[in-house]
Amino acid sequence: MSEGSGNPTFRPHSDVWVGVSLMAIGGYGAWLASGFDALSRTYPIALSVSLIVLGALLVAKGARQRLETVPFKISGQAALFATLTLAAWIIALTSGLGYLLPTFVMQLVFLLLCGVSGYRKIILIAATITAVSYLAFIVGLGVRLPATLMPWIL
Structure with missing residues (x-):
């Protein structure tokens, strides 16, 4: 809930940013692996697809959460x-x-x-x-x- 109103608000959780990053890295890896020969590309593409799927799951999880604030403080x-x-x-x-x-x-x-x-x-x-x-x-x-x-x- 946002302060002063009864409307829920969406503020990206750190999981969203990690998920987006994983999806971007996975997409880039899949793009690079697409240029490999058929024998060499299987593992990199499987790993890239895994990163994309895990990233999408994190984005979905983070999007479902409604948070007032997402503190990220490190001394x-x-x-x-x-x-x-x-x-x-x-x-x-x-x-x-x-x-x-x-x-x-x-x-x-x-x-x-x-x-x-x-x-x-x-x-x-x-x-x-x-x-x-x-x-x-x-x-x-x-x-x-x-x-x-x-x-x-x-």
């Missing part, structure tokens, strides 16, 4: 700290400190910034995210990491 200090943490992770990764330790520390910091409480819980979530991302990208997809100074840490 400047938190944003700066998150940016510096991400930059430190990139530097650590490219400086040969391996993948696991920098990624684990980065996840710890992000979880703390997001307000997750309980050190055991934070450590467990950070370890799980680190392990799953390692297994998915490094082991599963074969993403090559920069050379490490400490190969026993990965």
Whole structure:
């Protein structure tokens, strides 16, 4: 409801913007993949269509919600700290400190910034995210990491 009147008002929810972005990225990806040969285009087009469908679902969900306001506030200090943490992770990764330790520390910091409480819980979530991302990208997809100074840490 808008202030001072009984009429509902539509203000785009963040889901709408994320959905529109996913649809645009999916559309662009499908357009790029259409130029691939028949054997190579199947996966990129399937992924692009998936992004378009998920984006459309988010837009529909956001359009159904009637919100008075959609606050999106992030502390400047938190944003700066998150940016510096991400930059430190990139530097650590490219400086040969391996993948696991920098990624684990980065996840710890992000979880703390997001307000997750309980050190055991934070450590467990950070370890799980680190392990799953390692297994998915490094082991599963074969993403090559920069050379490490400490190969026993990965």
